Amino acid sequence: MTLRFLHLADLHLDSPFAGLEQSMGLLPPRFAQASLAALTRAVDFAIQERVDAVLVAGDLYDRRDRSLRARLHWLGALERLHAAGIATFVAHGNHDPYEPVSAKAWPSSVHTFGPTHEEKVHQLPDGRTFRVQGVSFPQAAVTENLAVQFSRRGSEPTIGLLHCNVGRESGHRDYAPCTVDDLSAARLDYWALGHVHGARQYPLASGGLAAYPGNLQGRHALEPGPRGGLLVTLADGARPIATPVAFDTVRWLVRDVAIDGLTSVEAVAQALAQDASSVVAAEPDPERAFVLRFELTGSAPIVAALKxxxxxxxxxxxxxxxxxxxxESVQLRAELPLPLDRLAEGGGLVAELVPWAKGALLQPRVEALGARTELESLVEALGRLRLDTEFLSSPEVIAEAARRAVRLLVEDPP
Ligand SMILES: [Mn+2]
Incomplete structure (x- = not known):
């Protein structure tokens, strides 16, 4: 027997884009409606693929007040799935803790998990049967391990639906913390997880699979790249396969643009416009738009003009x-070039520091500074400059110190 599900999580419907507040008035409407449009795409896909069910692992809504626009759009999505004969299973998370009233308007094909763990046995019209276990957050902050409440109860394929933090990932609130071992111990076939906004898959020792699809639509520059859901195939005797499907209608990207050799602000503007065009040209989907964060890198005198x-x-x-x-923004990571070779011609301490400065400026990872003897001579050189050398604990710190030492020498030669 084979089952196919669409697994979604962290829809954050009607979530505003962070970092675009200033320019929102300038933007075409598709940027303000991206999270809703992504849900429409996910539903289109579920219907077109005739999946057996849709699993939603929490954070449907972005804000506790649950904007009416978000609620109506969600209801419309459920009604379309219902009309297509596709059941939906929902567990709530920290952004949308369980409220009995919220599910009242939803169609009968929607199974909502309450604040107490339970299992639903679901039979498809053709007789195939599967089980879904789940539990919703009763309030935003859940500090207990909810995963330990789950365990296999029958031979039918069994799915766990849970909003939780596997492995206590930093960058996400540590709600419903649990470990991969906890998930494996439950002996479920598939864990449809939510909460962590990056996609993750954990093959379990039990033979099952646990996965985060990541969020449905990126919401800021730290959520770049494709976003969407997972098409999950469960077949007898095999580990489930979860295939990412992008549903984002607006994609966030961080673009590095090197400005070496550029001599005017106009040239920088052209380089950015060209890079943006190349992003759009490379996208096969004509409906997809982009929010770009540019990071200017390299080294050029024009840096002085980029206030x-x-x-x-x-x-x-x-x-x-x-x-x-x-x-979203243009950020300056590029540096003013230092006239290193000319400085080296003068000999003495400056000449001694130039190779270090080059290493620091030209090799950001500063591998060259790892060698012991070179390290000692740099510390000695810095000491002669009366810089505090006690804090020189890592190659990065040494590189930064060398950079400062060179600046000092440029501004105030010995
Ligand atoms: Mn979330």
């Missing part, structure tokens, strides 16, 4: 004309 106000102008200039992309 914060100029960076904002670059940002707005690009966004104004955009239909398929907008710019």
């Amino acid at each position: 914060p106000s100029v960076l904002s102008e670059l940002e707005y200039g690009l966004t104004e004309k955009a239909q398929r992309f907008v710019v």
